[in-house]
Amino acid sequence: MKTYLECIPCFMNQALRAGRMATNDDSVIKRILDETGDMVKHIPMDKTPAETGRIVYNIVKKRTGVSDPYRAIKKKHIEDAKAILPELEKIVELSDDKLLTAIRIAIAGNVIDLGIDRPFDLVKDVKRVLDQDFGIFDYRQFRKHLEQTDEILYLGDNSGESVFDTVLIKALGKPVIYAVRHQPIINDVTMEDAIASGLDQVAELTDSGSKAPGTILEECTPEFRELFYNAGMIISKGQGNYEGLSNCKRDVFFLLKAKCVVISRHLNVETGNIVLKHHQGIKG
Amino acid sequence: MKTYLECIPCFMNQALRAGRMATNDDSVIKRILDETGDMVKHIPMDKTPAETGRIVYNIVKKRTGVSDPYRAIKKKHIEDAKAILPELEKIVELSDDKLLTAIRIAIAGNVIDLGIDRPFDLVKDVKRVLDQDFGIFDYRQFRKHLEQTDEILYLGDNSGESVFDTVLIKALGKPVIYAVRHQPIINDVTMEDAIASGLDQVAELTDSGSKAPGTILEECTPEFRELFYNAGMIISKGQGNYEGLSNCKRDVFFLLKAKCVVISRHLNVETGNIVLKHHQGIKG
Known part of the structure; x- marks a missing residue:
């Protein structure tokens, strides 16, 4: 399955939810959202949403140091x-x-x-x-x-x-x-x-x-x-x-x-x- | 009222919905989402969501030429x-x-x-x-x-x-x-x-x-x-x-x-x- 346009706001939502799980620092979460926003133009739309999901969680991990927010x-x-x-x-x-x-x-x-x-x-x-x-x-x-x-x-x-x-x-x-x-x-x-x-x-x-x-x-x-x-x-x-x-x-x-x-x-x-x-x- | 982190995925959703209203061309909508993504890091969080909403709709207008998608x-x-x-x-x-x-x-x-x-x-x-x-x-x-x-x-x-x-x-x-x-x-x-x-x-x-x-x-x-x-x-x-x-x-x-x-x-x-x-x- 490929990625659909509807997946893109969803990635942003996932970044927010995972960020909130990983930290209480809103400025760090904002930076996670900034990077997720920057990522949008690089999303491989012919690949699956799960593959981009992984990138989003890597951003959360990189910014918070938390590898398992959930x-x-x-x-x-x-x-x-x-x-x-x-x-x-x-x-x-x-x-x-x-x-x-x-x-x-x-x-x-x-x-x-x-x-x-x-x-x-x-x-x-x-x-x-x-x-x-x-x-x-x-x-x-x-x-x-x-x-x-x-x-x-x-x-x-x-x-x-x-x-x-x-x-x-x-x-x-x-x-x-x-x-x-x-x-x-x-x-x-x-x-x-x-x-x-x-x-x-x-x-x-x-x-x-x-x-x-x-x-x-x-x-x-x-x-x-x-x-x-x-x-x-x-x-x-x-x-x-x-x-x-x-x-x-x-x-x-x-x-x-x-x-x-x-x-x-x-x-x-x-x-x-x-x-x-x-x-x-x-x-x- | 200021802008909250929860508003950011919502801006992406607004860009998608307005884009869909203005055009059937998915590649144009993707470009609208790319630009909205790039915008995230510039959002004035101390201003109201409505002010950023205006920027989102300007992106839609610029990319599609449609000033009144609704x-x-x-x-x-x-x-x-x-x-x-x-x-x-x-x-x-x-x-x-x-x-x-x-x-x-x-x-x-x-x-x-x-x-x-x-x-x-x-x-x-x-x-x-x-x-x-x-x-x-x-x-x-x-x-x-x-x-x-x-x-x-x-x-x-x-x-x-x-x-x-x-x-x-x-x-x-x-x-x-x-x-x-x-x-x-x-x-x-x-x-x-x-x-x-x-x-x-x-x-x-x-x-x-x-x-x-x-x-x-x-x-x-x-x-x-x-x-x-x-x-x-x-x-x-x-x-x-x-x-x-x-x-x-x-x-x-x-x-x-x-x-x-x-x-x-x-x-x-x-x-x-x-x-x-x-x-x-x-x-x-």
């Missing part, structure tokens, strides 16, 4: 999610279609996204997603691919959401490799966050090498790319991963909530819709 | 508002407190604001405002000042909203001078828009000289400033006028809906609140 809030979101985990597991247990309910829960976790300028209410939003209709619902294909695979590559997105992923991973009933970002970027899940989320108990963890808030294959490690092109089935969470993989030459199942106009237009759904999309690539 | 939509909003005008007048007629209902209607019209990144539904939003509690409600003072004055200076804000202003002007029952912007800026009401709104039938019209989306006294004409400092009572509509006059040395009654976090924080109300605020200045 550290404390990530920890809180993981704790908040863990607190409702037993209830989520009970919902799956009591449901007629356990796999589908677990998919809904994994998508519900995707409301925890600090790259987006929308507030969320974890418990309320999760409940809403459990009853919401899908904008795209390729569930039949998902089941079919799941039946036929021995192993799943699962691309993580946000911290907190990562706890919800454990519910789906258990419901998949097959070995899962869970991929995390190489380093902190927005509230995306890193190795440390994945372990704090309990993902090491249900999956093998791997570092994709990505420093962007998404999966940009050219920037991932060669080991990860090999894993990607050879995995039996790929499940990709969230907008950032979708940005990098929407045109990739592999079958991918995208699970996400469409939270901004650019993504929802690209997917041809309404903003706010939940999506289970089967992207048909060519197995490399 | 022309068609302003016309439509005036027509939409006129279509419901008889109903609004009936609501006033049937109400116990005609003045207060007319004030509510004038504030309701303030939902028509294209400088703000929020969609609105005219009929639904107007109905909501008619029942909404005020965040600030200096109605007693408003009545007292109204009783004691022979003449009112009324500062217009947006086109379409301007039609709603006729309802309040009639209810005031005193001579009114209605001030408009000197030239098109966002969807703010100009002389042409005021006449199309029927304001010439209920008030004397005057051009404030302001080229910004607000009343910046130093940039208004000397004639307007004299009018301002000598008017018996001043009613100011909307956020842009508030930005310029929030610290002025005159009593002003601000009527607005707080539509962004910066304004609502400055007024110490919730975003979405409606406001009738008596600003106490020193009569010059």
